[in-house]
Amino acid sequence: MAKILIVDDAVFMRNVIRNILQNAGYTDLVEAEDGVVAIEKYKADRPDLVLLDITMPRMDGYQTLKELLNYDSDAKVIMCTAVGQQRNIAAMIEAGACEYIVKPFNASKMILTIERQLEA
């Protein structure tokens, strides 16, 4: 089973996402509370996929995405946010994100999105 890095500054949200992933059989999970920690954990744990929140302290999701892709141009990153205006989505995809999930996410759609990216 793939290793997934969950990046979100809200413990609550990490708990919700972890629960969705565990229910789908993903148990190899790593968590980070901001972009700085996410980059450290990405380098240490080499996850197969990253679920990345956008609004975070210290380093936001957009900057984190750029840093991750600088380090590993093959990194698979799915952005997760409530702000789903077309302009934001286009900016993230242009920056190299694989997908963009707008909260609230439906558990089964989220898993399908993850599986699609893992198989790509």
Place this chain on the structure above:
Amino acid sequence: MRRDYDGGTIGDMLREIGNIGCGNALNALSSLTDESYEIKIPEIELIDCAEVFTRLDGIEQMYVSIVINMMGDINGKYVLLLNPPLACSLIKALGLGDAGDISDIPAESKSAILEVGNISCGSCITAVSTFTGMDMNVTIPSSAVDMLGSVLSQPILQFAESDPDILYIRCDFSMASDPAKSGIMLVLPEMASVDRLIERFGAFLK
């Protein structure tokens, strides 16, 4: 006694619900008007309803307000406040031409403004309801054009009739192409609804 959830997992949960509600409401507004909006990070805190007036700057400034009551598992109020330039711009974006004097807008433009409130509120509560699995309904919106303090008096003081403690979710936004066109979104659930949310998400709050 007022509860203080700042910094804890319950605070995280309330902030996330606020982000989801406000983010989706603005996504809907963006689709409706084909405009992008700059959004500030929502301010989320448990307060006494009377504090709403002291937290908003420019209480004497003119605003167009749209107020919708939320009912069901989450009770409270959704208030969309548009400054006159933004209100005029939204009316124009909806194909109704220049609104002229915002304090005396034609019935058709007023109806468009109510629809803006309806669609943004609908998107907000649909998102929150989907995320929480809780049942939510809304009343027909009402609108007013007046000073900020006046448009807020009636909806806010209704809270004081029962439990004055509310969850204050405030999201300031402005049109990306013209920051002078701005608005404020207030989502104000009653404390009993906050307690239901805590009960609903108990398993994730450890």
